[in-house]
Amino acid sequence: LNQLRWDPTLREWVAYATHRQDRTFLPPAEYCPLCPTKPGGFPTEVPREYYDIVVFENKYPSLAPDAPEPDERGTDLTPTAPGRGVCEVVLYSDDHDATLAGMSERRIRNLIEVWADRYAELGAREEVRYVFIFENKGEAIGVTLHHPHGQIYAYPFVPPRPGKELQAAREHRARSGRCLHCDLLSQEHEDGRRIVAKGEHFSAFIPFYAHFPFEAHVYSRRCAPSIGDLDAAERWDLARVLKRLLVGYDALFGFSLPYMMVMHQSPTDGDDYEGVAHFHVEFYPPNRTADKLKYMAGSETGAGAFVMDVLPERTAQTLREAVESAPDDATAS
Amino acid sequence: LEEEIVMREEREAKEDGRYIIFYTFEDEPVERGED
Numbered sequence: 001l002n003q004l005r006w007d008p009t010l011r012e013w014v015a016y017a018t019h020r021q022d023r024t025f026l027p028p029a030e031y032c033p034l035c036p037t038k039p040g041g042f043p044t045e046v047p048r049e050y051y052d053i054v055v056f057e058n059k060y061p062s063l064a065p066d067a068p069e070p071d072e073r074g075t076d077l078t079p080t081a082p083g084r085g086v087c088e089v090v091l092y093s094d095d096h097d098a099t100l101a102g103m104s105e106r107r108i109r110n111l112i113e114v115w116a117d118r119y120a121e122l123g124a125r126e127e128v129r130y131v132f133i134f135e136n137k138g139e140a141i142g143v144t145l146h147h148p149h150g151q152i153y154a155y156p157f158v159p160p161r162p163g164k165e166l167q168a169a170r171e172h173r174a175r176s177g178r179c180l181h182c183d184l185l186s187q188e189h190e191d192g193r194r195i196v197a198k199g200e201h202f203s204a205f206i207p208f209y210a211h212f213p214f215e216a217h218v219y220s221r222r223c224a225p226s227i228g229d230l231d232a233a234e235r236w237d238l239a240r241v242l243k244r245l246l247v248g249y250d251a252l253f254g255f256s257l258p259y260m261m262v263m264h265q266s267p268t269d270g271d272d273y274e275g276v277a278h279f280h281v282e283f284y285p286p287n288r289t290a291d292k293l294k295y296m297a298g299s300e301t302g303a304g305a306f307v308m309d310v311l312p313e314r315t316a317q318t319l320r321e322a323v324e325s326a327p328d329d330a331t332a333s
Numbered sequence: 334l335e336e337e338i339v340m341r342e343e344r345e346a347k348e349d350g351r352y353i354i355f356y357t358f359e360d361e362p363v364e365r366g367e368d
Binding site: 045046047048051052053054055056057059109110113114117232235 | 337338340342345347349351352353354355356357358
């Protein structure tokens with residue numbers, strides 16, 4: 001069952017995918033369904049002995065291309081709709097124990113090429129209005145499989161958070177004639193205290209208004225609407241800056257840091273987002289210390305109001321030091 | 334380092350009809366242990 005139900009109080013769709021209850025949950029490494037299929041071994045999702053980067057349709061999709069009209073019709077106030085869209089899994093490597101942070105810049109660069117390809121192909125589908133590229137990493141985030149992988153949800157609507165951000169950017173542009181994200185990046189560069197890593201075309205920083213202690217945003221200097229609009233030099237630089245940030249994350253507390261990584265970019269609904277959408281990557285690690293997590297508790301979940309107990313200037317300094325202290329072979333591979 | 338990326342893709346259908354795409358790169362042939 002793939003069904004959308006409309007919440008008129010928040011004016012947003014909720015996706016229901018009841019078959020996902022049965023999905024594989026933290027299998028032992030020898031039964032990882034994302035590893036290559038070895039001769040004589042059990043058949044995994046990938047019917048080859050080795051692979052480089054692989055994309056396939058999720059076996060337990062939150063949205064499906066052929067989702068039927070729902071039996072539950074809803075009402076005028078609370079309508080339903082088919083949960084039509086595409087959910088893909090992106091396997092970063094066939095090495096079960098690899099992480100994005102440990103991969104070479106070249107492999108991350110190749111992965112960016114794959115992400116751009118998926119953005120173009122999925123975004124061209126009639127029913128798809130937003131291509132959302134993301135990764136959930138670590139059990140603290142709720143991952144069910146440890147093999148290095150990300151996901152792509154091709155939604156039949158612009159999801160609420162990017163939608164709210166785009167609306168703010170559109171209003172800022174109408175008011176000032178400028179891109180909101182370009183202005184924010186200029187402000188971060190001028191201030192400097194929250195910058196974590198700087199490349200030629202991308203910068204990583206902890207935003208002035210971070211919602212998580214070590215939340216980092218990676219912005220392109222140029223106002224490129226989507227990952228597909230980045231040129232070759234920008235893609236290389238994005239790989240470099242992502243690598244430096246991720247190595248810094250792992251150096252923070254001495255373990256592979258859990259995080260959510262998401263990409264915000266132009267919707268694919270046919271509207272004009274030039275000067276409004278500005279491609280960027282956002283990371284939300286849940287850790288506030290090595291052994292304490294920032295929870296989505298009453299104020300954050302019920303009121304939508306985040307309360308933070310540490311300032312971004314402080315965490316940015318800590319993260320910047322972690323990035324700068326990383327060994328050369330970790331950042332320059 | 335910044336040479337052009339040459340990406341190839343090969344599509345197959347899984348037994349249950351789902352697609353799977355194998356991406357390979359000219360600059361980085363499939364080998365184990367390179368990372």
